[in-house]
Amino acid sequence: MTPLLEVRDLAVSFATDEGTVRAVDGVSFSLAPGRRLAIVGESGCGKSVTALAIMRLLAPNARAQGSVRLEGEDVLAASDSRMRALRGGRIAMIFQEPMTSLNPAFTVGDQIVEAIREHTDASPSEARAQAIAWLARVRIPAPERRFDEYPHRLSGGMRQRVMIAMAMACRPSVLIADEPTTALDVTIQAQILGLMRELSEETGTAIVLITHDLGVVAELAHDVLVMYAGRVVEQASLDTLFRTPQHPYTVGLMGAVPRLDEEVARLATIEGTVPSPRAWPPGCRFAPRCPFVIERCRTEVPPLAEVGPGHVAACVQAPLDRFAAAA
Amino acid sequence: MAGFLVRRVGQIIPTLLFVSLLIFGLQQLMPGDPALILAGEERGDPLVLAQIRAELNLDRPLHEQYVLWLFKVLQGDLGFSWRIREPVAKVILEKLPVTLQLGLMAFVIACLIGIPAGIVSAVKKDQPADWIANGVALAGISTPNFWLGIMMILLFSVHLGWLPPSGYVALTVDWRQSLATTIMPAFVLGTGIAAVLMRHTRSAMVQAMNQDYVRTARAKGLAERIVVAKHALRNALVPVITLGALELGTLLSGAVLTEQVFTIPGFGKLVVDAVFNRDYPVVQGVVLVVAVIYVLLNLAADVLYILINPRLRHA
Numbered sequence: 001m002t003p004l005l006e007v008r009d010l011a012v013s014f015a016t017d018e019g020t021v022r023a024v025d026g027v028s029f030s031l032a033p034g035r036r037l038a039i040v041g042e043s044g045c046g047k048s049v050t051a052l053a054i055m056r057l058l059a060p061n062a063r064a065q066g067s068v069r070l071e072g073e074d075v076l077a078a079s080d081s082r083m084r085a086l087r088g089g090r091i092a093m094i095f096q097e098p099m100t101s102l103n104p105a106f107t108v109g110d111q112i113v114e115a116i117r118e119h120t121d122a123s124p125s126e127a128r129a130q131a132i133a134w135l136a137r138v139r140i141p142a143p144e145r146r147f148d149e150y151p152h153r154l155s156g157g158m159r160q161r162v163m164i165a166m167a168m169a170c171r172p173s174v175l176i177a178d179e180p181t182t183a184l185d186v187t188i189q190a191q192i193l194g195l196m197r198e199l200s201e202e203t204g205t206a207i208v209l210i211t212h213d214l215g216v217v218a219e220l221a222h223d224v225l226v227m228y229a230g231r232v233v234e235q236a237s238l239d240t241l242f243r244t245p246q247h248p249y250t251v252g253l254m255g256a257v258p259r260l261d262e263e264v265a266r267l268a269t270i271e272g273t274v275p276s277p278r279a280w281p282p283g284c285r286f287a288p289r290c291p292f293v294i295e296r297c298r299t300e301v302p303p304l305a306e307v308g309p310g311h312v313a314a315c316v317q318a319p320l321d322r323f324a325a326a327a
Numbered sequence: 328m329a330g331f332l333v334r335r336v337g338q339i340i341p342t343l344l345f346v347s348l349l350i351f352g353l354q355q356l357m358p359g360d361p362a363l364i365l366a367g368e369e370r371g372d373p374l375v376l377a378q379i380r381a382e383l384n385l386d387r388p389l390h391e392q393y394v395l396w397l398f399k400v401l402q403g404d405l406g407f408s409w410r411i412r413e414p415v416a417k418v419i420l421e422k423l424p425v426t427l428q429l430g431l432m433a434f435v436i437a438c439l440i441g442i443p444a445g446i447v448s449a450v451k452k453d454q455p456a457d458w459i460a461n462g463v464a465l466a467g468i469s470t471p472n473f474w475l476g477i478m479m480i481l482l483f484s485v486h487l488g489w490l491p492p493s494g495y496v497a498l499t500v501d502w503r504q505s506l507a508t509t510i511m512p513a514f515v516l517g518t519g520i521a522a523v524l525m526r527h528t529r530s531a532m533v534q535a536m537n538q539d540y541v542r543t544a545r546a547k548g549l550a551e552r553i554v555v556a557k558h559a560l561r562n563a564l565v566p567v568i569t570l571g572a573l574e575l576g577t578l579l580s581g582a583v584l585t586e587q588v589f590t591i592p593g594f595g596k597l598v599v600d601a602v603f604n605r606d607y608p609v610v611q612g613v614v615l616v617v618a619v620i621y622v623l624l625n626l627a628a629d630v631l632y633i634l635i636n637p638r639l640r641h642a
Contacts, residue, residue, distance in 0.1 A: 057545055088548035095539060095546075103540040104638055105561040115547045150637040166547070 002072050003030035004206050005054070005091075005174050009066035012046070012053050016061070021277045023049045025230045026066075033173065036200060036207040038221035038238075040214065040253070044274050046230040047210045051176045054208075055093050056083050071173065089119040092167035096179035098159035102151035108135075108162045109147030112169055119170040134165035138195060157188035161195070168199055175200070178210040193219040214253060218242065226250050229275055229285035232304060236311040246313035246320055248290045284315070292317055328633070335629055339622055346618040347400065350611050351393050357607055361385065364409060405615065406608035410601070415612035418597065423616070425495060426593040429509050429516070429586075430578035436517030437524055437574065442567065444521070445528025449563075450555055452533055460525060467522030476515045476588040483511060493590040512589040516582050520574045527570050531563035538562070564635055572628035579624075580617040 012024040024046040031037050039047045053064040056075065068075040070091055078086065087093075095101045102111060112131035116122050122130060128147070135143035138161040151159055160180060167175055177196065181189035197220055200207050209220055217224055217238070224241045226234040226249065234247040245251045252270040272289040275281055281288055287297040296316050304312045307319050362379040369375040380386045384395050399406075405415035448460035484492035490511055496504040535541065536559050544558040545551075581594030590596075594613060601609035633639045 055546060057542060084548040084550060086548070087546055093546045095543065097539050100539040101543045103544065103558050103562070105558075105636060107637075114549070118548050152638045163543070166543075 003069075004033045004035075004071060005031040005208070006069040007050075007054065007066070008069075010050060010053060010068060011065045012049050012058065012062055013065075014059070014062050018278065022280075023230055023277050024053065027227070027232055028066075029225050029232070029235065031174065031206050031208065033206055034200065034204045035223065036197070036209060036221050037223045037225060038209040038211060038217040039225045039227060040211060040217055041227035042212055042274050044277070045227040046277075047227050048178050050227070051093065051178050051208065051210050055087060055091065055176060057087075057093075085119070088115050088167075088172070089170050090172055091174040091176065092170070092172040093176040093178065094160070094163045094167050094180050096182050098156050098163055098183060101163055102159055104151055107148050107150055108154065108159075109149075112162070112166045115166050116169050130169060131165070134169050135162070137199070138162070138165045138168075140165070156184050157192065160184060160188075160192055164192075164195065164199070168203065168205065171203060172205060174206050174208065176208045176210070179212070180209070181216060182211070182213070189216070190219070196220060214242075226253070229280060230277060231285060232314065233286065234311075234313040235304070236308070240308065240311050244308070244311075244319075246307045246311065246318045247286075247315045248292050248317075248320065249286045250313075251320065252289075252291075292320070331633060332630070335626060339626060342622055343619065346615070346622075347397055348393070350615055350618075351396055353614075354396075354607065354611060355389065400615065405612040408601075408606055408609050410604045410606040411609070415608045418609060419612050419616055422592060422594055422597045424497065425591060426579060426581055426595075428498060428505070429513055429582070429591060429593055430575065432509055432513035433516035433520065433578050433582075434571070434575050436514055437520035438571070439521075440517065441521035441524025442528050445525040445567075446532055446555065446560065448525065448529045449532030449536060457529075460529075464522040464525045467518045467525075470519070471584075472515050472519060472582070473584045473588050475518065476512065476585055479511045479515060480588070493588075495591045495593075508589075509591070512582070512585050512591055515585050515588075516578060520578070523574065524567060524570065528563065528567050531566045532559060535559040535563040561635060565632055568628050568631050568635070572624045576617075576621040576624045579620050581613075 007030070008028050010024060010027040011022060013020050013022040027046070027050055029037065029039075039050065041047045049058070049062075052058045053062075054068050054075065056064075056078075058064065064076055066076070070086060073086075075083070075086065102108065106114075109128065109131050112134060113124070113127040116127040116130055117124070120127075132143045132147055135146055140146050140158060140161050146154070146158075151162070154162065164180075175196075180196070181192050184192060193216060196207065199205065207220070209216070211217060221238050223237050224235065225232055226241070226247065228249045234241065234245065234250045236246075241250065242254070245254055249270070255270075270289055271291075275285060275288065281298075283299045284290070284293075284297045284302050287293050290297065294317065300316065302314045302316045304314045305318065307313045313319075361383065362376050362385060363370050365379050365383075366372070366375050377386075384392055387395070403416050405419065407413070408415050408418055411418055444460045444464070448457040451457045480492045483490045490507055491504075493508075495508050498505045532555075536555070538559070540562075541554055541559055544554045549558075579594075581596075581598055583595035583599055585591070586593045586595035587599070594617070598610060598613050600606070601613070
């Protein structure tokens with residue numbers, strides 16, 4: 001079966017005044033219909049750039065190489081007009097900042113209707129009815145009234161619901177959600193994640209979730225892709241990754257999640273900072289921060305190798321079980 | 328919206344009262360005794376002077392004079408021109424349509440050139456189209472109006488003979504002739520303002536194009552021209568409207584040099600003549616009318632803001 005979305009060796013570089021900067025390097029993954037994949041990593045690891053590259057929404061100074069196939073169609077080679085038909089139609093996206101992602105000058109209803117009318121033959125009144133139905137479906141109270149309101153009258157959570165309604169209104173097969181809950185209160189986060197899971201189950205829309213928050217990953221994802229410094233370092237199913245992380249970076253991320261069932265004096269952190277894309281370290285890019293680093297790590301780029309069924313990690317020392325035993 | 332309008336119009340009243348106080352104060356500071364000037368040959372006769380002072384209320388205390396003057400102004404009586412020997416209101420009403428026509432034509436030309444050029448330059452930022460637009464705008468700002476006016480007369484009137492070099496024909500008399508006599512001065516006035524509008528439109532559009540909602544609009548699959556013309560422009564227009572209202576106010580208060588070059592009998596020429604002849608009632612009348620025009624334009628700009636930016640409706 002052809003995967004819904006297949007990304008192969010995606011590389012994104014930016015032309016800057018100080019030369020070309022490669023922000024994403026050799027990212028590959030595939031997504032089956034109805035599946036939910038989380039791309040996890042710290043700020044600057046290239047996860048958002050990957051998402052924008054798939055949508056072809058990168059800034060003009062960016063160049064994406066490799067291949068992105070949506071339902072078999074080459075996205076990176078599509079014409080601009082074909083791309084517009086795909087965007088919002090087959091593949092939709094929601095963003096981190098619900099406060100600024102809606103246009104303040106138009107009512108929320110108009111903004112949803114605009115998406116529907118762009119991709120379907122719906123008449124204005126049909127589009128309006130559909131938009132109201134979607135507002136109801138994302139659980140916005142009094143949708144008929146909210147339809148005519150401007151974004152500034154809605155809370156952040158409500159605005160993100162509007163964004164979801166707008167993204168889902170044309171029934172895309174893939175929804176890319178870039179840090180959809182980062183700007184929201186924790187209680188609202190849970191509601192929005194629940195809503196996304198529910199909609200994905202009901203409509204069969206696959207989700208690519210971009211986040212730095214492992215709690216969010218656990219709520220929503222089937223599979224997880226961990227990125228570090230522009231590269232994929234580990235990929236596995238949610239359970240496998242959480243139970244047996246095989247890359248030292250993933251292990252570090254897990255350690256940095258505060259837990260209620262363990263008493264610790266202070267939160268664990270990963271020493272050091274993410275390297276700059278202007279100066280990636282040679283060899284394994286995590287080597288300067290890795291507690292298990294050996295000489296090979298500093299010279300050799302570790303390939304993504306299978307460490308278990310459906311589980312790959314890019315570490316010369318993987319599997320890491322012997323370290324766990326030692327500790 | 329209705330509440331906003333009522334409040335906003337209410338705010339105008341104190342502004343206008345303040346303006347009227349300033350103008351009245353100016354009147355008091357001016358050198359010379361109006362009674363002496365009006366008495367002319369009979370200035371030696373104290374009886375005549377007393378009679379004139381009584382007629383003009385000059386023998387009353389200042390605050391009473393102010394109130395009496397204000398009531399007259401409210402009834403449309405702006406005084407009497409010493410030089411033209413006609414009521415100031417009548418003189419102004421004769422010149423106002425000329426200035427309105429010239430100012431509005433110049434403003435339309437400025438918007439038609441400035442706003443599209445600003446948009447193109449923002450969308451094509453740091454590309455040749457942007458450089459060209461910026462270069463032309465710089466030239467437009469730097470070129471003195473009177474020089475451009477003289478050059479246009481040389482080209483279109485003297486060499487090509489397409490347009491009359493000077494004079495004015497009222498719209499109501501012959502609209503073709505009227506447009507022919509005003510198009511050059513309107514263009515001269517408009518280009519300078521177009522350049523300023525272009526610069527402001529460009530910077531507001533560059534900012535708007537970087538907003539998250541523009542990315543959302545693109546993510547919806549909208550065509551780039553809709554993203555630019557609908558989503559970005561609507562939000563970029565607010566600062567442009569502020570500037571437009573100010574520039575239109577400047578245009579409607581008379582273009583002294585341009586009116587001189589093209590001998591257009593508008594406000595600019597009226598004020599210059601009045602100042603040189605110490606015809607103070609005319610100067611005051613024009614200042615008052617211009618102040619009212621400015622206040623009304625600002626009101627119009629505020630109303631436009633809330634039509635464009637719904638967030639301001641509840642502020």
